[in-house]
Amino acid sequence: MNPLRLACCLASVALLIAGCTSTPDNPQPLAVGVLAPLSGPDASWGVDAVNGARLAVDIVNDAHPDLPLPLAAGTGLPGRRGARLSLAARDTAGQVETASAALTALAEQEHVAGLVLAESADIAESAASQAQRLRVPLLDARSSDDYLTELGIDWYFRIGPSDSRLTEAAFALLARRGAGSGGITLITESGRGGSSAAVTSLRDLARRAGVPVTLSLTMAAGATDAKRLHDQLAEKPENTVVAWAQTAAGARAVADAVGETTGRPTLVGLGQGFRSLERPDSGAALLRAVPWSADLAQRDPTARLVAELYERRNGKPMSAVAADAFTATMALAAAVDTAGSADPAAIRTALRRTSLSAVQLIMPWDGVRFGDDGQNQFAAAVVEQWQDRGYRLVYPIELASTRARWSSPEPKP
Structure with a gap:
């Protein structure tokens, strides 16, 4: 073969190889996974989780110079020569086994760079152990149970506040009621989230805040004994009830019982059940500790812009x-x-070294920085109350849009 023909052949091979691989000017996209219940009873908020994750990916991929969020100003990942992110979503169906199969598929077939999980504590615990075995980072976006960061799983990270942090915020507000406010009735839903350890923790946090507990009640998981709960509250009513509910049914049953109790005491709701309660139909003056407030988001420029983009x-x-x-x-x-x-x-x-400031978030936190246990040490809690047909932020005082009401003045809708 003459030298000219050989050179042409080599050039053709080089072009063929280049066409089959990424180039510095056209790097391959990186996939991130999201696991959420897209079917079953929790599908509505599972879809919300995926939509929230998808919006974040779109903001990274497309220029949004008006948003002071990480990676929003340019297009793609500058540390990866402008590579774009892709999102791989999988349905957990609210089941441990289904979530496990979905996680394996994302790690071994999709080869995701990391995973975002929006699920219950049981599924989060299982997924964290599996992520450890598969060696893929897992960011928990929803569960708040304290024990999850005590498992010693190096590949598990939690972005939001723990139950202890959420409860501390609620009791800090209760402590502001002033002298003569009386004690509280403590209600816990049985099951993992309402175990004796959780009751002990709640009592300890109440004691530290100077809030006396005068009565403790337990409700069956799923509120199968709601009438019994109402009768117990009627026997010895207090002006404040603090309830822990992990299920939506449990939270609704407590809200109904409190709203129908003589004097209609103020209800402080803790746990996932109350965070998912769209409204207390009984008209109870519900206070709840949450990681994010739509009321506050409307007053924060960055959060408002992101929320408007999400709604559009x-x-x-x-x-x-x-x-x-x-x-x-x-x-x-x-x-x-x-x-x-x-x-x-x-x-x-890199997650261990992540440091985001408050202005780089849409959340009412001091920032994002993960501790050795994987917990975001800067995650915070705010307290909102159902007032005037909506949730209004009432604590911390410097962020509040209105003052907390220590009664239930609203009639049933």
């Missing part, structure tokens, strides 16, 4: 679970960019 794209207001998943996905994207690599171990290391 999805045809409904941004929900708390959408905000949680959005924030977790943004933190994961920032770590992927910092790592400058698709290697999950490098991304895990």
